[in-house]
Structures are given as C-alpha cells and as structure tokens.
Amino acid sequence: MIQPVDEDAPERPRLATRELSAFFGRSRVVSNVTLGFRDQEVTAIIGPSGCGKSTLLRCLNRMHETVPGASATGIVTLDGTDIYAAGVDPIAVRRHVGMVFQRPTPFPTMSIRDNVTAGLKILGRHAPRGADAEDVVEGALRHAALWDEVKDRLGESAIALSGGQQQRLCIARALAIRPQVILLDEPTASLDPLSTQKVEELVYQLKQDIAVVIVTHNMQQAARVSDRTAFLLMGDLVETAPTNTLFTAPRDPRTEAYITGRFG
Ligand SMILES: Nc1ncnc2c1ncn2[C@@H]1O[C@H](COP(=O)(O)OP(=O)(O)O)[C@@H](O)[C@H]1O
Numbered sequence: 448m449i450q451p452v453d454e455d456a457p458e459r460p461r462l463a464t465r466e467l468s469a470f471f472g473r474s475r476v477v478s479n480v481t482l483g484f485r486d487q488e489v490t491a492i493i494g495p496s497g498c499g500k501s502t503l504l505r506c507l508n509r510m511h512e513t514v515p516g517a518s519a520t521g522i523v524t525l526d527g528t529d530i531y532a533a534g535v536d537p538i539a540v541r542r543h544v545g546m547v548f549q550r551p552t553p554f555p556t557m558s559i560r561d562n563v564t565a566g567l568k569i570l571g572r573h574a575p576r577g578a579d580a581e582d583v584v585e586g587a588l589r590h591a592a593l594w595d596e597v598k599d600r601l602g603e604s605a606i607a608l609s610g611g612q613q614q615r616l617c618i619a620r621a622l623a624i625r626p627q628v629i630l631l632d633e634p635t636a637s638l639d640p641l642s643t644q645k646v647e648e649l650v651y652q653l654k655q656d657i658a659v660v661i662v663t664h665n666m667q668q669a670a671r672v673s674d675r676t677a678f679l680l681m682g683d684l685v686e687t688a689p690t691n692t693l694f695t696a697p698r699d700p701r702t703e704a705y706i707t708g709r710f711g
C-alpha cells in the first residue's frame with residue numbers, strides 16, 4: 448500500500464523531505480526543501496519568525512493538512528516510504544512521528560496519569576491496558592525526566608504542575624506511543640531558564656534512541672542541543688550543516704548575516 452522510494456540504504460536517514468513545499472491557500476510558505484533527519488541526531492531548524500519553521504515541521508507528520516486550505520507538495524519519507532502516498536493513513540504517520548508544541552498542552556481536566564495514556568488512544572485496540580498501561584506511564588514519565596517529581600501524585604490534575612513540568616508531561620505523552628521521530632516546536636518558548644535547561648537535557652537523552660527535530664528561534668539553544676542545523680529564510684532552506692560548522696563557518700552570506708545578528 449505504501450510505495451517504497453529507493454534511496455541509498457547505508458546513508459538513508461530515518462525521515463527525509465525531497466522538494467517539499469507547503470501552502471496556505473495559494474500562498475507558498477515553504478519552498479522546495481530537501482532535508483534528512485537521522486537517528487541519534489538532533490536537527491535544529493532555525494530562522495526568523497514567520498520563515499516557515501513550524502509549517503515545515505508540521506508537514507513531517509501530516510499535521511499541516513489539518514489546517515483548512517493548507518496543502519503540501521513533494522515527498523516526505525519515513526524509512527524510505529512516502530508518507531504522502533495515496534492510501535497512507537495520517538494517523539498511522541503521527542504514531543511514528545510524535546509532536547510537542549510551543550505552549551504546553553496538557554488536558555486540563557485529566558490527571559497526570561491520564562494525560563500520558565491519552566497518547567495511547569491513537570493506538571486503538573493495540574493500546575496497552577491495566578498493568579501494561581501503568582508500565583507505559585512510568586516508562587514515558589521516566590524517559591521525559593518527570594517521574595521523580597510526579598510519581599506520588601499521578602492521580603492529581605495536570606494543571607497543578609509548573610509550566611516546565613507540563614511541557615515534560617506533553618513530551619511523556621508523545622513518547623508513550625514510542626515514536627521513531629519526535630518533533631519539538633519551540634518547546635521551551637514559554638519556559639523559565641531552569642525548566643528550559645531540563646528540557647534541553649531531555650532532548651539530549653531522547654536522541655540516544657530516536658531522531659529529534661527541534662524548531663527554535665534561539666540560536667544559542669540550537670548550538671547547545673543540536674548535531675545538525677538547518678537555516679530557513681522566507682520558506683527557503685538556505686543552508687544545512689553540522690551545527691558547529693554552521694555557526695563558525697557558514698557557507699551562505701545570509702546565514703552569516705543571521706547568526707551574527709544582523710537581522711532576525
Ligand atoms: N493557519 C495559517 N493560515 C495562513 N497563513 C499561515 C498560517 N499559519 C502560518 N501562516 C503563515 O505562514 C508563514 C510561515 O509561518 P510559520 O510556519 O508559523 O513560521 P515560523 O514557525 O517560522 O514562525 C507565515 O507567513 C505565517 O503568517
């Protein structure tokens with residue numbers, strides 16, 4: 448049902464775009480982006496506000512098309528199969544490519560535990576139940592570096608948590624379904640410095656297992672947490688390189704102008 452796309456197997460990234468463009472109505476906000484995301488790597492997407500970072504990210508798990516009038520062209524492959532091919536279920540794609548948003552989005556009326564298991568509903572009849580579900584809750588909360596802070600109050604409302612804890616809870620919810628890739632859209636934008644540090648440490652832990660893509664407008668953050676950085680400007684991918692290289696020896700004058708703070 449899913450059409451394989453032949454790529455060179457040894458170098459093949461977990462997730463990749465080829466000539467990806469994204470539109471709102473007739474307005475194109477991402478243009479012909481070709482980019483790969485590898486396991487055990489953090490890729491940062493940087494660029495000024497409005498340059499298309501969130502839109503690009505949302506094309507990677509077919510969230511973009513949930514906006515009325517939004518569309519995408521080009522190819523996005525997960526393990527070599529095109530996630531936009533006819534017959535591919537977008538829900539199945541989102542099971543493998545999880546997402547966390549800029550503002551923490553816990554379900555306010557649910558307990559901490561239920562927030563984590565809410566992610567499992569996407570698994571339908573394959574969702575773990577009972578003791579298995581409890582194991583998943585503990586595992587995801589541990590993975591999200593939140594377990595020790597909440598283990599004695601799993602039944603309490605998620606809304607009682609701090610902003611930083613809520614964001615880690617959302618990461619736990621995304622991890623509960625064991626995605627192969629996690630997309631983080633400015634995950635620390637609304638957090639204080641200490642919570643930001645915790646989330647950044649968590650990003651480092653996450654990449655031990657999966658591919659991580661993080662959108663940030665904070666260049667210091669990109670430099671701290673990522674292995675590769677992609678610089679986006681007005682929907683165009685200007686440059687992508689190992690993070691060190693991009694920040695110390697950018698090839699494109701527009702990258703240099705951006706990272707030296709001449710616009711932004
Ligand atoms: N729901 C939407 N409808 C129409 N235009 C949108 C919508 N969301 C974003 N845009 C436009 O798409 C462009 C890229 O936005 P976005 O991907 O959110 O940028 P970034 O995340 O880099 O700030 C901007 O010009 C923005 O105004």
Ligand SMILES: [Mg+2]
Binds near residue numbers: 501502
């Ligand atoms: Mg954005």
